[in-house]
Amino acid sequence: MQPPICKPRSQSDLGFLKPLLSDSIKQLLAQYRRGRTHFSDFDSIFTRVLHDLPEPPLELVWFYSAIRFHSSKLDFQGDSVGLTSSFFQLLLSFPVSFSDSFSGAKRVALLSPLVYQLSRLVNTRRKDALSLVDDIVSYVSMYCVEDPGDEEDLLMVSGFSFSDLARVWIVDEVEEDCRVEDCLEIFMPFVSERLRQEMDSESCSVGYLAGIVASQVFLLSLWLRFDSELSRSELRKNLRESVLQMISEFHSCYFFDVILKMLLLEPCLHLTSLLGQEDEATLTEIVTEAVIESVEKLFLNSGNGTLERGLHLKNIAINWLFLFDNAMTSLRRNKDQEEISRYMNMFSDSRIPCHLINWVISQGEVISDADTLLDSTPASIIEWLVSLEEQGLRVFDCDHSKNYAKTVIHRSRPDLSLEATLVEQQEEFDQDADMADDQVVSSISILSSGTRKRKEERLDKEGETKGKLFKYRHNTKFQPFVFSDGLVNGTEVEVSDMEL
Structure with missing residues (x-):
């Protein structure tokens, strides 16, 4: 199977292609169903058409290749x-x-x-x-x-x-x-x-x-x-x-x-x-x-592109939030605490919230709660984006995406912050430990001592968690965002330097 050799000429008007293809498809299908196996007449016509078009549209190339494909079946x-x-x-x-x-x-x-x-x-x-x-x-x-x-x-x-x-x-x-x-x-x-x-x-x-x-x-x-x-x-x-x-x-x-x-x-x-x-x-x-x-x-840390590509990347980032939230929901349903913690750490290290905040800034919006957003879960950032859409900023590329976002919000728990979720997980762990101690330890003095020890350990862990989050929040820089050209004037902006 070989294609025709093209000798580029001036581009012809493509208006003739629709009726030509429509009629040719009907004839080819009818003849094929009647048992015809070779289509030399179609081959001759479309070879000439391709010869005259230096920039043939895909549908023309596809139909020509279909002619060659069906004509070659007997040979194999x-x-x-x-x-x-x-x-x-x-x-x-x-x-x-x-x-x-x-x-x-x-x-x-x-x-x-x-x-x-x-x-x-x-x-x-x-x-x-x-x-x-x-x-x-x-x-x-x-x-x-x-x-x-x-x-x-x-x-x-x-x-x-x-x-x-x-x-x-x-x-x-x-x-x-x-x-x-x-x-x-x-x-x-x-x-x-x-x-x-x-x-x-x-x-x-x-x-x-x-x-x-x-x-x-x-x-x-x-x-x-x-x-x-x-x-x-x-x-x-x-x-x-x-x-x-x-x-x-x-x-x-x-x-x-x-x-x-x-x-x-x-x-x-x-x-x-x-x-x-x-x-x-x-x-x-x-x-x-x-x-x-x-x-x-x-896709989110590589070079600048066109405005159209920037919008495409923004939509990918939003869909990524949807997928991440789906994964978290599934893990919570299965009560897989180890995987939940791993995913939450993965999200806390992600720069996608920074990218989305930068995109919003590039649209002329003023953000007064950047610190809170950087400590958010996917669901809380989605909720924030929906609120921006309802205030008039075009965030979602279609109604389906916006409705999907509202579904995510609806199924999410009331408290969506990352820090609160981490603390609550630790509290649930401590409660389970307390219940186990109640069944095993009968001495009030031992129970009291154990409780104080656990509370002290919990406070230490909470302090460590908050310290890590504080460090992440205040060391984070807004990188130049590739969703559009020259966001935030094309410079890095510390969170603390932003005019809130």
Whole structure:
């Protein structure tokens, strides 16, 4: 399978593409269902169209590649691995022919139909699929980056529907009257319904689709790394290393945003049919923890960007707060005190509250309770952001995000401060110890002495906790925030130096 050689000419009006593609898709599907196996006439037409367009839109390239894919099936005589590998090479060759117009995000987005073919292959040819997925992971790692124009580069520039194109790929699995929603679910089985809806909208960007494609490659790669011969601890260790490595390599805000939304919007990662509920729950837990640990290092402390990218990062930070609160809620439900303490320490060391405070300052807001906010839990910061939204500042990117924030507030305990939570945990521990002493120790004098000792120890620990929090609070600097260009005049601002 080879693409046409492009000889760049002046860019043509793309208005003719929608009727051309609509009519061609209908004819191709009808002829394929009647048993036709070669489509040389379509190939000839679209080779000429691509030849005349130095910057072809993705939908045109996808349809042309579908023609080549279906025409090549007989040549591979049922060798699904060979067919998929050849298709991968075909998609890789398009950016070579159109090198000037294919950004990194566009190269990754182009792989969308390939991921669908992989989802069909993994069950029957697992070992071969793993080798192919590893090659794709390497390719995505090279190009899954944001380019300055990705925010404005819309996916369906001709106004064409992505779901209509999906029918060309899933023709072997669906009837002619398959609903749009069902078509997209089959075409993207590891993507949540809401994300599929966003992707099928006319405002979807190439960067966003690239993030969705990268997330599917990410999940497929993790599933293929489940080794039943390993112990549970070894399996968790290997998966965690793989998750952190791919998150680091897929250095794209779009990819990270999609993974965050998957974890927030769905109770699972849509891998139940492949993994089973128990293994999927394990993977979800591993991915959640890795995402929580990775967000700041990868996306919130690196260079300035466009205003659009700044808003994107702000939304990622808010979704990160949602995910962190979800994790804390789950740990409290399971009464896992050790993990609760570990997560709270993780949050107290995080600079995301500083970043969000800096973003609010950059919007012209005056903050009078910065010290309190820096000692907050995720839920209390979310409550603060909701109050700012209700006062007129546009904080959340959509009503769904704002409603999600209100749900977090509703389920949170009345006292949301980090310091109060730490102290209350210590008091609960002391109460449990007192109850145990009541059952064992009958001597009033011994009980009194033990109580005084515990109270003294508790006061010492409370003092130590407060001392650590005070040190953290007053040693924290507001770094220049990458959510927008030149926040707080582009300089570091001590908390105590701020005009409150």
